[in-house]
Amino acid sequence: MAQSLPAEEIDYSTLEAMLKACKTDNELLDTIVNAPFTALKVETAFLFLGIIVLLLVDKEAGTINRIALSNTDLAKATKEVSVKRFEDIVIPLNYTKNCIARAISTGVPDTTTDWKDLFVPALKSAEARINQANAGIAYSAVYPLNARDGGAMIFSYYQYPDHIGHTQAEFMSHYASLVETFLNA
Numbered sequence: 001m002a003q004s005l006p007a008e009e010i011d012y013s014t015l016e017a018m019l020k021a022c023k024t025d026n027e028l029l030d031t032i033v034n035a036p037f038t039a040l041k042v043e044t045a046f047l048f049l050g051i052i053v054l055l056l057v058d059k060e061a062g063t064i065n066r067i068a069l070s071n072t073d074l075a076k077a078t079k080e081v082s083v084k085r086f087e088d089i090v091i092p093l094n095y096t097k098n099c100i101a102r103a104i105s106t107g108v109p110d111t112t113t114d115w116k117d118l119f120v121p122a123l124k125s126a127e128a129r130i131n132q133a134n135a136g137i138a139y140s141a142v143y144p145l146n147a148r149d150g151g152a153m154i155f156s157y158y159q160y161p162d163h164i165g166h167t168q169a170e171f172m173s174h175y176a177s178l179v180e181t182f183l184n185a
Helices: 012-020 025-039 041-047 073-081 099-106 125-135 166-183
Strands: 049-058 063-069 090-092 110-112 139-145 151-157
Touching: 012 025, 012 166, 025 041, 025 049, 025 063, 025 166, 041 049, 041 166, 049 073, 049 166, 063 099, 063 151, 073 125, 090 099, 099 110, 099 139, 099 151, 139 166, 151 166
Parallel strands: none
Antiparallel strands: 049 063, 049 151, 063 090, 110 139, 139 151
16 A cells, blocks of 8 residues: 555644635635645655645535645646536536535535446536546545535545545545634634
8 A cells, every 4th residue: 555644743723724824715716726735745655645726616506616626737638638617527416426416415425436326417428538548647535625605525535445544534534524614703
C-alpha cells in the first residue's frame, strides 16, 4: 500500500484561518476548493488528493449546481476535454442515479470509481469517463453539506480505493464540517 499521512499531521487551523479571512462570498467559495492545495501542499500530496468541487442546491430550480472547482492541474485537465463548461453541468436534485444527488438526499457520503456516477444525466457515460481519464482520477467521494439550501463537496483522488483510508475519511469529514460552518455564517 502507498504511504499515507497520519491524520494528526493535518493542520486544520490553517484551513480555518484561510476561510475566516475571506471578505466576500465569491472569495469564500474559491477558498473552499483551493485552501487545502495552497496551505497543505505536502499533506494533500500524501493524501493523494487531486481535485475538490463545491456544489450547492438551488431549491427553486430543483438542481445541484457546480459552484467552484479547485485550481489544480488535474482539475484543469478535466475542463480541457469536457463537452460542457464546468458551470453548465447541472444535476436534477431528485436524480438518485447520480451519487451527488444520493448523498445530498440521504445525508450520507457516497463514493465512485466511475465519473458517470457524478455526471449523469448531464453528460453521457463516455463523456464523463473522458473527463476522468484526462484528469487521472481513480476515486471520488461525495460529502453532503448541511449548509444553505444543501450541497456537497467532491474529493477526487489519483489513487484507487485500496489506497484511500482512515486519514482521507477523517480529512473529508473534518473539512466538510469546517466548510459547513463558514457557508452557514
